[in-house]
Amino acid sequence: MESRHGRKKEQAESPEALKTREEKETVLVREYLALKDTLKEIVESNKRDNDALKVTTALLRKSPDYYTIWNVRRTILKEGFLDNASDDETANKIYTGELEFVQENLKLNPKSYWMWNHRRWCLESMSQPRWDKELAMVGKFLEMDARNFHGWDYRRYIIRQLDLKDKEAKDKVLERAQSEFDFTITKIHQNFSNYSAWHNRSTLLGKLAEDMSTEEREAIVDNEFDLVKNAIYTDPEDQSAWLYELWLIGREERSISILGAHVISFHPLEIVVAFDETVKMRNPFTVSTRVDHVAIPLEGEWKATGSDSALGSVWIFQQAPGAVYGPTVEIVIFSDDVCAVRAGSKLPAAVCYELETLNQNLDEISGRLGRLVIGQNLMYDVTKRIGPVTGPDGTLETQAVHPKHRVTSLTESGSLDDRIALLEREISAVRELVELEPDCKWPIQILSTLLSELRKTVSIHSTQAKVIDDECIELQEKLITIDPLRQERYEDRRTQLVFDRETLSIIQDSKRFPEIEYSAKQPTNLDLSMRGLTHIPISSYLLHLHTLNLDSNSITSTRFLRNLLNVRRVNLSNNLIEHLEGMQHAPSLEFLTLENNMIAKWEDVVAGFVFWGEGKLARTGGHVKVLLGNNPVVVNEGGEYVLEKRWEDVGKVGVEIQWQSEELRLAEEALLAAEDETGAVGNMVVDGTRRVSATVVEFDAGLAH
Amino acid sequence: MSVPNEETTAVDASAPEFLLDQHVKYIQALDTKKNDLEYWLTEHLRVNGLYWGATALHILGHPDALDQEQIVEYLVKCQHDNGGFGGHIDHDPHILSTLSAVQILITYDRLDAIQVDKVVDYIASLQNEDGSFSGDSWGETDTRFIFCAINCLSLLKKLDDKRLDLQKTIDYVVRCRNFDGGFGSSPGGESHAAQVYVCVGTLTILGALHHVDADQLGWWLSERQLKNGGLNGRPEKLEDVCYSWWVLSSLSMLNRTHWIDAPKLIRFILEAQDTETGGIADRPGNMPDVFHTVFGIAGLSLLGYPGLVAVDPVYCMPRHVIQRIGLIEKH
Structure with missing residues (x-):
């Protein structure tokens, strides 16, 4: 595919130039098709001689990705030459010729999968492949294009082959890993943005550290942190070193609670x-x-x-x-x-x-x-x-201490103090950079991530946790302003942080650190209005609630409702919801306010109730009142009267929908009351605008679908 | 039913218009360029090209713009005795062209034209001891081929074939995961958006997406968007229309398409259209080709661009086709 990339569109040519080009093209096409015909004859006649080989050479020069010809070529080589070769030397000569042929073509098409593949075939078939030469060759390729992933893949392949040969000699394998490690530093020093080199470094570091003592590991890791510092001070916007830093820090594996x-x-x-x-x-x-x-x-x-x-x-x-x-x-x-x-x-x-x-x-x-x-x-x-309890096989499950503090992806430490010390050191270093470059997003992103790691080391109810949460929320808000392309990612992250902060009273640290569980006393009401939430990150936290106020957020989905087994009243007005889902499984739901959302289609309303028959509400016969005023659906689907009619068409279930906005309804009620007081006849249609504000309709899921 | 996208995504009013009719004509004309050497030099991609062209036309809402009968007849001729399809008549079988052939036949609902069991035999024969799949009998392995195999078997509803060891496949893909949360072509290979797509797609189909840290990988993928709205495939590389698909579909499988700026990406894709010939290029000002045309159009569809038929983020086929064969609940 790569050959199709990056071809500039040419300017319109003169009629003469076009004619000349077309004539040339015709000749080229004729030549190419003639070659193809010859190849066809060769394949059909099973010819395995030099002439046959030459045809494949000519064709592959023109069309290096024509993979079938590479296959034909290998078959010719094997059956016509290699199988009859008198000794290794003869065979090697043939393979060497192939390697030269590939190399010469690779220069023109360094991204052709099939050519790299042919090269591997030669080397794997040879009795004494010169892997050292290959390493030098691919080194040259990576000089021409330091990011060519074919080149890097091939380099790793050579190392794997060599390592396989030295399976028994561990020192040789380590020596090689070290030398590759050094190669990546050369590349990184040439250009700190060489992500391919950083990547390869991550794969080698683990190998090198495998048999090291703790001190040796710490030394090598510190060295890496220094390298990262160099890179990020050179270009704080370059993601390569930052992502490497994150990996070095590692993430504490949080358990499921x-x-x-x-x-x-x-x-x-x-x-x-x-x-x-x-x-x-x-x-x-x-x-x-x-x-x-x-x-x-x-x-x-x-x-x-x-x-x-x-x-x-x-x-x-x-x-x-x-x-x-x-x-x-x-x-x-x-x-x-x-x-x-x-x-x-x-x-x-x-x-x-x-x-x-x-x-x-x-x-x-x-x-x-x-x-x-x-x-x-x-x-x-x-x-x-x-706990603990016996496992399925009858043995007692060991309460093994799981390594909690993953200092880097290659070393793990059980010491909380070490972890905290490392995080604090890195946090203060990144903070300095944030001060120097206040509008640079990478230091801010990394600072926020490091702080979140630090939060894992303290009690969720501590003051420090609260301070960290507040700072992280501020950092997300800063990111939203300086990197609008990824604004919604930061908003999601901010939502998580705000949600964690606001729901702290619902959970407590379990005795089995770092797990959590419900706190002894559960609130039944929660007000999360106007918090800028985009979603509900962990809806199981809200399982106990009877009333949930989410008015004026940026929530896009009602799916979380399915976990709110006890909720009766939910206010989701002034959010960004486009369709209803999840509520069919909320068995206690009585009142759902969805005014001023973005529900535009009748189907998106009905979708919330299609599985109604399977939900509990159908069994309990409960009633839900849903307020849908000021959603585009009311106008889009023909206004309130039409919607009422369509709803009636659907069938029966205990859902009451109010299309009119609650505000308007209350105003009308007040008007009616006033009319009553003045002795006017109730429900008198004054100018034809009065509407039945709420219609109780029966809805049967089975028929709806 | 192929219902066009109704969601009106916020399309920048100053963005170029979408040249739907010209793209249809561009794809229809592809098989008439026999005087160009290029036509012959890309012969090994003919079956893939048909998949790109036919899929693009379906998303454009012109499913009948190519001669379906002729295509099915042609594909039958590309199938070998071992069950695999070549890139063209007389070209050797390969898993890349085998998947494309199956995708076209399913889109046209014409699986009856071929021997499905033989295709399954072929794919099963390519699984290696470590769970990966080779591209053909010559043995090259790559996570792309794993996806081709799993995708194809899933489309054919043959993932339960007794000869397969899918747990090993999952384990192998997980071994290709890197320090940044992305995936490469083989264990140790650098993360690349297209390899991320094939690995996340494989794990999605096999119900093993829990091996992916969606926040970490979603972050990495969202950082592929550059200031001009286009997406690149690796850090510090140039933008390219085809990554509109690889990055976006991966984000979609992770439920995080909103983590990039859709209007800006739409604008970038629209600017890469060729206003003279139709078709979409890798980036504005370059020559169009059918590969970038389909992935540009599929990207627009995934972004909810109005008037396009919805595309499935895993299979890169019209969503109604995936629905028809009953695979939609899987993801």
Whole structure:
């Protein structure tokens, strides 16, 4: 493909020039097609001689990416020459000729995959390939184009081949890695922006450090930090060194936390387990119950909330019909039962929850699907967390201390103090650069990342954590102004930081650092209005809420609603929502305000309710009132009357939609009341503008689809 | 149903207009340039070229602008006894052209014209011990070929073939992940936006996207956008229209397309159109070709440019086709 890049469009030519060019082109085409015909004869007649080889040479000179000819050429070489070669020397001569042929063509087409490939074939087929010569050759190529990835790939390939030969001689392999490491520094010194060299350095550093002592490692890593400093002071906008710095710092692997497990319904038994991030369930969590003092597995099914049940932060277990449970139910989640969708985090060890089901008040929860239970604080059930537990194979899962502080991607340290010292040193160095170059985005981005790393080392409720959060939020705001191209990335990051800050009261540090869990007392109301949020980063945090105010943010999706099992009132007015989703799984939802959003199409309203039949609300028969005033849909779809009619067409469900804005409705009510007072007949149509403000319509999901 | 994008993305009013009809004509004319040496020198890309052209036309809303019957007949002639397709009649089979052929046939709903089982035999024969796939029987490996294999098998609904070891494939792709969160052509290979696309695409199809740190990789990908709105494939390199696809589709699989400036990218792609002949070049002022034409148009579609048929970010085929064959829920 590369040959198609970068061809300048030529200016219009004179008729004479065009004619001459066309004539020349005709000759070239004729010659080329004649060569191709000859090749066809060769292939068909199985000719494997010098003449045949020459035809492939001529064709490949003209069309180096014609891969079939390379294949034909190798077949001719093999069957016509190499198989009959009397000795290695003869064969080597042939291969050497090929290498020369490739080299001469590579100069013209340094990005042709097929040519590099042919070269590898020659070397791998030779009895004594001269890898040293290859290394010199590719070194020259990287002088012509220091970023040619074919060249770099080939260089690594040569090293791999050599290492393979020296499998038993570790010192030679290390020596070679060192020499390659030195090669990258030459390239970096020629140009600090040589990202290819920085990349290769990252692959070599690990190899070199493998057998080093801690001191040696620290020395080599310090050396790297110095190199980075040199580069970033030379050009603070160059991302190469910054990305390398980030890698050197590494990231502390945060584990997945289980925020809590709770019974939400007794008939049928439903248990919810909440994680602090989206996880994929690899094996269903083990649920057992004690019947007559014997633990037996409890049959049932795990599902994530929402229609896409493979991933989620809130998981619900529902007992199989007819399954019987005793006074306690136990859930065990093994560390490999889940994996985080975000790479890197794991559940550090198996956890077990014991849930008491004895003291359930059957009178209270019978009838309306345990709504009363759902409405309770989730600590309603005595939730005990015990561990460690035995693994599936019967052995006790070791509570091994997982290395938490990844100082670099090649060294890990268990010492928190070392980690803090390193971060503080780097933070102060980057801070200096931020002061020197206040409008340069890379130092600011890296400073923010380093601060976030430092925050992981302190308690989430500490003053230091708060100070860091505030600074990071400010840094994102600065980035939004100086790098508008990536504005929304910074806004998402800012949202995460603001959300973390505002929801601190909901979580607490678990005793098993660095995990978190729900704090003992859960708020039922949360006001997050006017915070500039673009999304809800961890909706499982909000599981307990009854009322959530998100008025005047920049939220684009209602998908998070699916995890809000207890929420009754949500205010999402003045956001950027374009279509409804998620609410069909919010079983307690009663009132949803969506005024002044960007919902433009009828289908995008209906989409929120299409799975209604599968959601709980359909079973409870609950009613939801949705306020949609001042969304483009009202005008786009023909105004309020038409929408009311279309909604009626859909069927029946307990959804009440108000198209008119609440403000207008209240004004009308006031007008009506005033009319009543003056003794006028209510509902009198004065000028034909009065409208039925809200229509209760029945909506049946099954028919809608 | 091929429903054109209705979302009206904020298109800069001063941006050049989109030359839909000219692009259709440009693609239709590609097979008439037999007096140009270039036509013959690119013969090994004929099947790929047909996929690029046919896909572009579908996204442009002109699915019938090429002679479908003639194309299907031609593709049948490109299939070899071992099941693989060559880049042209009499060209050796290769996984690159095999995927293109299958993509065209599925877009046209004409899989009946070929022996599907043989294609699966061919692809299965290319899996290596380490989980990777070779491009052909000569053995070159590259993460591109892994994606071709997995994409093709997924389109054919044959990922459950007993001869395959997909866990090994996932492990291999994960080994190609780098210090910056991106992916290269082989373990140790430098991150490159096109290799990121094939690796993220493979992991998406295989349901193993949790191996990707979306925030880290999304950051790296968003840094591909340059001041002029265009995207490059690696740090400190030039912008190029084809990265509109590789970068954007990867961001889309990671749910982060909004991390770059869409109106600026749209403008850059529109400026790379050839106003005389139609078609899109790698960057403004250069010669157009069908490769950059399709990836420019697909990029515009992914950005919600009005009037274009929606494209699928994983398969780079019309979304309604992926829906028709029932693969849409997978990502």
